[in-house]
Amino acid sequence: MKQPNYYAAGGLDRVGHLRKDSDWLAARLADGASRFVPVWRAQNLVRDTEDGPAPLLIDRAQAESLLAGGPETVLLGLEAETALFALDLSTLEAPLDSLALDAARHKFLDLRAFGPLLGRRDGSLLAYAKAMMHWHSRHRFCGVCGSPTVAAEAGHVRHCTNAACKTTHFPRTDPAVIMLVSDGDKCLLGRQAVWPAGMYSTLAGFVEPGESLEEAVAREVFEEAGIEVDCVTYHSSQPWPFPASIMLGFHATAKTREIRIDAHELQDANWYSRDWLLSHEDGADFRMPRKDSIARRLIEDWLKQG
Ligand SMILES: [Zn+2]
Numbered sequence: 001m002k003q004p005n006y007y008a009a010g011g012l013d014r015v016g017h018l019r020k021d022s023d024w025l026a027a028r029l030a031d032g033a034s035r036f037v038p039v040w041r042a043q044n045l046v047r048d049t050e051d052g053p054a055p056l057l058i059d060r061a062q063a064e065s066l067l068a069g070g071p072e073t074v075l076l077g078l079e080a081e082t083a084l085f086a087l088d089l090s091t092l093e094a095p096l097d098s099l100a101l102d103a104a105r106h107k108f109l110d111l112r113a114f115g116p117l118l119g120r121r122d123g124s125l126l127a128y129a130k131a132m133m134h135w136h137s138r139h140r141f142c143g144v145c146g147s148p149t150v151a152a153e154a155g156h157v158r159h160c161t162n163a164a165c166k167t168t169h170f171p172r173t174d175p176a177v178i179m180l181v182s183d184g185d186k187c188l189l190g191r192q193a194v195w196p197a198g199m200y201s202t203l204a205g206f207v208e209p210g211e212s213l214e215e216a217v218a219r220e221v222f223e224e225a226g227i228e229v230d231c232v233t234y235h236s237s238q239p240w241p242f243p244a245s246i247m248l249g250f251h252a253t254a255k256t257r258e259i260r261i262d263a264h265e266l267q268d269a270n271w272y273s274r275d276w277l278l279s280h281e282d283g284a285d286f287r288m289p290r291k292d293s294i295a296r297r298l299i300e301d302w303l304k305q306g
Contacts, residue, residue, distance in 0.1 A: 005238035006292040010124025012077035012084065019075060019154040028083035029073070036063045036087040037076065037129040040095045043108035044126045052117045053109060055126055062099060063087060074132045074155030086129035088136065112242055116292040123292065131241035135171045142167055173246045177216045178204035180298040181229055183254040183271065187302055190225060190261065190269030201289040202298050217250050225269045226260030229253060235301065238294040249294045251302065274306040
């Protein structure tokens, strides 16, 4: 099996079969050995270390007073025998004070800013907690009837409270395709105007209802760059909680060469040869996508095929 992508394969046992066991769940919530992954307004709690930010999980005693307020909690799973919960602190104005943490050495940070610095387990755990709390924050009301919803099954479903509706809502993750398009020893990379200066990456876009993944790949490449593709082959996938995607990675072969960019989507796109990419260092004019991204992985795996 290929090396999993970043933010995946954190090693947790998600124990889906125990989410409906309210006695087991109550015992884990009360268990002094359980650990909590705080999330505050889409940010994760870290402490400063010599090696950069590291996740800070809090124990049952630290969480005690916060749990009394009935915050959203989600059972993430078991790590060995230890239950790990995500804990939403978004209603607090000063969460570090509430946790009695020194603001000089602790902070809530956007995972985008420090994810690449984390080990695999830590990155995966924080991404999972962040993604679940994002879903809860966006589904407080029923999309069918507009009534409030309440969480159930250890935070993995929300039920509509309207007795005439009772719709059950499940966590969402939005599929997006991301593809490295090649033509012989050249590949197609583009950049959006909002990206960091000089960064070029693979093309990507959301899957639309009623199309296959292969069709989504072909449509996005044609819409954004005017290139027709075939031989769309699956590579690997990556949870991407920015805010709620699963990236589905593909390689595809170009049938046409002439680039016509959609200026609403891309600022620039070009063909890059394998030799040029292998010899070019990241700089102001060109740099590769971030190391934790599946885009980087798709490019690097293609470069190795040469
Ligand atoms: Zn409803």
